[in-house]
Amino acid sequence: MSLLEVTHLKKVYTTRFGGNQVTALKNVNFSVEQGEYVAIMGESGSGKTTLLNILAALDKPTGGDVKLNGKSLSAITEKELSAFRRTNLGFVFQDFNLLDTFSLEDNILLPLVLSGCNYSQMEERLNMIASKLAICDILKKFPYEVSGGQKQRAAAARALITRPKIVLADEPTGALDSKASESLLKLFSDINADGQTILMVTHSTKAASYAKRVLFIKDGEVFHQIYRGEMTSEEMFEKISYTLTILTTGGELHA
Amino acid sequence: MRKGLFRTMAWTNIRNNRRFYVPFLLTIILTAAMFYNMCSVSQNPAFTGKEAIAMVLAFGVYVIGIFAVIFIFYTNSFLMKRRKRELGLYYILGLEKRHISVIMVWETLFLASSGIAGGILAGLLLDRLMFLAILKVFHYPVSVNYRIDPFAIRTTLLVFFAIFVLVMLYNIFSIQKSSAIELLQSQNTGEREPKTRWVIAVLGIVCMAAGYYLAVTTDNVMDALTKLFIAVLLVMAGTYCLFLAGSVALLKMLKKRKKYYYRTNHFVAVSGMIYRMKQNAVGLANICILSTGVLLVISTTVSLYAGMKDIVIARHPTEISVTFSDSSPGQNQLLEKALAETAEEIGVTLKNYSSYQSLALTFVERKNALLADSEVENPDAVSYDELAAVTMISADTYERMTGEALKLTDNEVAVCHEKGKLEETFQMMGETYTIAENLEKFPVSNEMARMTSDWYNIVVSSDEKLAEIDKMQKEIFTYPSSLRYEVQFDVEGGEKAVNALYDRLLQKLDETEGMPLYLVGNRYEFRTQNYLMYGSMLFLGIYLGSLFLMATVLIIYYKQIIEGYEDRDRYVIMRKVGMDKREIKRSVKSQIIILFFLPLGTALMHCAVAFPLMRQVLQAFYMNNTLLFAGVTVIVAGIFSVCYVLVYSITARSYYHIVS
Numbered sequence: 001m002s003l004l005e006v007t008h009l010k011k012v013y014t015t016r017f018g019g020n021q022v023t024a025l026k027n028v029n030f031s032v033e034q035g036e037y038v039a040i041m042g043e044s045g046s047g048k049t050t051l052l053n054i055l056a057a058l059d060k061p062t063g064g065d066v067k068l069n070g071k072s073l074s075a076i077t078e079k080e081l082s083a084f085r086r087t088n089l090g091f092v093f094q095d096f097n098l099l100d101t102f103s104l105e106d107n108i109l110l111p112l113v114l115s116g117c118n119y120s121q122m123e124e125r126l127n128m129i130a131s132k133l134a135i136c137d138i139l140k141k142f143p144y145e146v147s148g149g150q151k152q153r154a155a156a157a158r159a160l161i162t163r164p165k166i167v168l169a170d171e172p173t174g175a176l177d178s179k180a181s182e183s184l185l186k187l188f189s190d191i192n193a194d195g196q197t198i199l200m201v202t203h204s205t206k207a208a209s210y211a212k213r214v215l216f217i218k219d220g221e222v223f224h225q226i227y228r229g230e231m232t233s234e235e236m237f238e239k240i241s242y243t244l245t246i247l248t249t250g251g252e253l254h255a
Numbered sequence: 256m257r258k259g260l261f262r263t264m265a266w267t268n269i270r271n272n273r274r275f276y277v278p279f280l281l282t283i284i285l286t287a288a289m290f291y292n293m294c295s296v297s298q299n300p301a302f303t304g305k306e307a308i309a310m311v312l313a314f315g316v317y318v319i320g321i322f323a324v325i326f327i328f329y330t331n332s333f334l335m336k337r338r339k340r341e342l343g344l345y346y347i348l349g350l351e352k353r354h355i356s357v358i359m360v361w362e363t364l365f366l367a368s369s370g371i372a373g374g375i376l377a378g379l380l381l382d383r384l385m386f387l388a389i390l391k392v393f394h395y396p397v398s399v400n401y402r403i404d405p406f407a408i409r410t411t412l413l414v415f416f417a418i419f420v421l422v423m424l425y426n427i428f429s430i431q432k433s434s435a436i437e438l439l440q441s442q443n444t445g446e447r448e449p450k451t452r453w454v455i456a457v458l459g460i461v462c463m464a465a466g467y468y469l470a471v472t473t474d475n476v477m478d479a480l481t482k483l484f485i486a487v488l489l490v491m492a493g494t495y496c497l498f499l500a501g502s503v504a505l506l507k508m509l510k511k512r513k514k515y516y517y518r519t520n521h522f523v524a525v526s527g528m529i530y531r532m533k534q535n536a537v538g539l540a541n542i543c544i545l546s547t548g549v550l551l552v553i554s555t556t557v558s559l560y561a562g563m564k565d566i567v568i569a570r571h572p573t574e575i576s577v578t579f580s581d582s583s584p585g586q587n588q589l590l591e592k593a594l595a596e597t598a599e600e601i602g603v604t605l606k607n608y609s610s611y612q613s614l615a616l617t618f619v620e621r622k623n624a625l626l627a628d629s630e631v632e633n634p635d636a637v638s639y640d641e642l643a644a645v646t647m648i649s650a651d652t653y654e655r656m657t658g659e660a661l662k663l664t665d666n667e668v669a670v671c672h673e674k675g676k677l678e679e680t681f682q683m684m685g686e687t688y689t690i691a692e693n694l695e696k697f698p699v700s701n702e703m704a705r706m707t708s709d710w711y712n713i714v715v716s717s718d719e720k721l722a723e724i725d726k727m728q729k730e731i732f733t734y735p736s737s738l739r740y741e742v743q744f745d746v747e748g749g750e751k752a753v754n755a756l757y758d759r760l761l762q763k764l765d766e767t768e769g770m771p772l773y774l775v776g777n778r779y780e781f782r783t784q785n786y787l788m789y790g791s792m793l794f795l796g797i798y799l800g801s802l803f804l805m806a807t808v809l810i811i812y813y814k815q816i817i818e819g820y821e822d823r824d825r826y827v828i829m830r831k832v833g834m835d836k837r838e839i840k841r842s843v844k845s846q847i848i849i850l851f852f853l854p855l856g857t858a859l860m861h862c863a864v865a866f867p868l869m870r871q872v873l874q875a876f877y878m879n880n881t882l883l884f885a886g887v888t889v890i891v892a893g894i895f896s897v898c899y900v901l902v903y904s905i906t907a908r909s910y911y912h913i914v915s
Contacts, residue, residue: 056831058830081835082834082835083835085833089833097831097832101529101825106522109517110522110829110832111833112517113517114519114832114834114838116519119514119517158832
């Protein structure tokens with residue numbers, strides 16, 4: 001059984017006065033296995049963010065189903081939803097989404113506090129994660145006192161501290177310079193090597209080239225996918241670039 | 256063409272920000288209307304010649320004027336803070352600073368003209384109502400004529416126009432000073448966690464404790480009046496310090512206790528409150544002090560007004576009283592004759608007639624002795640706690656008034672007192688007296704007793720003894736008293752008869768040769784004067800009270816809205832991280848409730864502590880009815896709290912609207 005199964009996912013937005021209907025996702029099918037590192041690519045407006053929001057249970061699909069660990073997201077009641085999100089999913093966002101009124105330490109601990117963990121357990125997990133992500137010395141600082149790369153590390157730590165089944169990352173390198181991006185992507189590869197499943201939405205070829213598998217979305221459907229197999233990052237990068245060119249020029253692909 | 260553009264832009268600005276401008280405009284209108292009304296009432300020809308009222312009302316005009324300046328500036332700074340970003344955008348889009356200034360001028364013009372015009376219009380409409388209300392509380396019989404007061408209109412126009420010119424200059428200046436980037440980013444600056452300022456926190460606790468201590472421990476009226484001022488200053492300082500530093504210190508202490516802090520319902524609340532307190536401490540302290548002021552002013556003035564009957568009876572136990580100072584028995588007889596003649600002339604009968612001679616002295620009480628001021632080493636340094644008010648009559652007078660005979664030898668006395676410390680044998684002006692009897696009741700009132708902590712009513716052995724003591728006190732005291740002969744009586748036939756008799760008696764005494772220093776009291780005249788005096792105070796109290804309440808309302812409203820915009824992003828993030836909607840709502844609610852009910856709670860606490868002190872102050876005005884005062888205070892506090900809660904719930908709705 002796959003960790004995440006997406007079948008016939010459909011999402012239609014209706015404009016406010018009910019005039020126009022916009023189809024964001026037409027028919028999306030894919031699955032993610034335990035321990036995978038998947039990148040989803042697509043142009044702006046291709047439905048990436050909608051897909052991620054539905055996977056994150058922040059939005060409800062119009063049709064189709066998402067199963068995490070065999071459990072359908074639509075079967076979860078509104079009340080259980082937040083707890084479900086906390087325990088099963090970890091989030092990394094493009095704009096970090098750290099709370100400026102909390103120190104990095106408190107930002108990282110937030111999901112655990114919300115779950116009602118006891119403090120000694122929190123401390124133990126925090127120390128482990130902080131040393132892994134090399135942010136031990138900035139834990140007491142506030143978000144406005146550290147660089148973008150450090151913020152994103154803290155955000156990653158917040159996502160990982162609950163030991164989620166899957167980490168969902170939305171353009172995690174979008175607001176970072178190339179050096180910070182590279183180090184964050186290396187970090188993702190490392191934690192993936194430790195067995196953490198990661199699903200990343202991006203339109204950076206560079207970011208996607210670190211993933212083990214890349215899915216391409218166009219017009220609300222999965223258009224193509226590339227498995228990394230034995231390829232190096234450079235080879236992967238080239239292949240993704242090639243696919244993107246085809247994608248934008250509108251040609252047919254036969255893989 | 257370009258001029259028209261700027262005007263349109265200014266107008267659009269105001270319209271798009273109407274959530275902020277509408278309450279502001281309403282405030283301007285109300286403040287201007289109140290200013291106009293106060294001004295026109297104080298100028299009303301009905302009050303010419305009534306100096307006290309004119310003074311109280313003129314005082315009101317000044318207070319409202321000063322208040323309007325502070326308040327309009329305060330609100331303006333709220334608005335500007337929110338608007339800088341948009342002005343920065345204009346700047347980037349190519350408007351020069353002077354163009355922005357032109358827009359500001361137009362905006363001010365729109366606001367000021369509609370606000371002032373609306374205010375004066377509302378003032379004119381309310382004027383008649385106000386005047387009727389005033390006459391009602393004053394018990395002042397005057398025909399109401401509706402009038403438009405050109406002086407009041409001119410003053411209102413001038414004062415408010417000046418305020419707006421200042422506001423405009425301030426706004427233009429602050430825009431000229433700042434760069435475009437500053438304007439654009441002004442909303443994102445300064446989210447630093449506040450530092451704990453222990454010195455200020457401790458200072459706050461000390462001030463508050465000292466103020467409270469003064470309020471609770473003061474037990475005589477004279478002290479109360481002087482200490483009230485100090486206590487008010489101390490408590491105000493304490494409130495500011497504690498709101499500013501004490502709150503942050505407390506929250507930070509909670510944050511340090513990890514086991515407490517890292518719990519679902521404490522975590523978000525504690526850290527959120529630290530920032531809220533940092534941004535709102537001064538505003539909240541303002542609200543708290545304004546509220547306390549409103550509560551105290553209204554409850555005391557209402558009590559004075561409601562307790563008028565008691566006050567009048569306390570001051571004038573009978574309808575008419577005549578007091579002669581240091582009169583001879585012959586003069587006393589002349590008075591009785593004049594009185595009988597007057598009563599006959601007018602054709603009224605007197606009842607409850609009593610006359611007596613008494614001596615009232617204020618001594619310093621030390622070591623079982625009553626000392627005159629000259630017998631004390633440093634009379635200026637004597638504390639009010641040491642003073643004892645003594646009223647003396649002779650055994651003969653006592654027997655005549657009560658029908659009870661007292662057998663007292665030369666230096667024996669009978670004493671009626673409540674809590675005095677004198678022993679059986681005591682000294683008075685160097686002579687030794689023995690208390691032969693303790694009395695339950697005393698027929699003559701002790702006027703000074705309410706001002707001092709101790710008081711004694713003493714019956715001495717004879718009229719001669721009383722005269723002897725009087726002679727002695729005139730020699731010893733630096734400020735001696737006089738032997739008083741008092742005649743008190745009621746008149747058959749009510750107020751009209753009393754006033755007729757009073758007028759005629761005054762005339763008669765004036766005509767009679769060889770009268771001593773005399774004083775004639777008329778209960779009804781006293782009542783009329785008191786209604787005027789306390790009535791104008793009540794009027795001012797309620798008037799200023801509602802003004803302050805309005806200010807409080809507006810501050811709360813703006814605070815809610817601004818908080819709302821700042822919190823919105825924060826709650827979006829929390830939702831994404833896994834906080835559920837109900838938890839968010841609960842956490843917001845608890846923080847907002849603490850934030851807005853902290854000032855009210857503190858104000859109520861201040862009032863409760865101030866109660867004993869205010870009771871003493873009221874006693875200085877002959878208002879002794881503690882139960883009435885307590886009742887009025889509770890009712891006023893209740894009404895105020897209801898208003899507060901109402902405002903809170905209305906503004907809270909717009910807050911949730913923004914957040915969700």
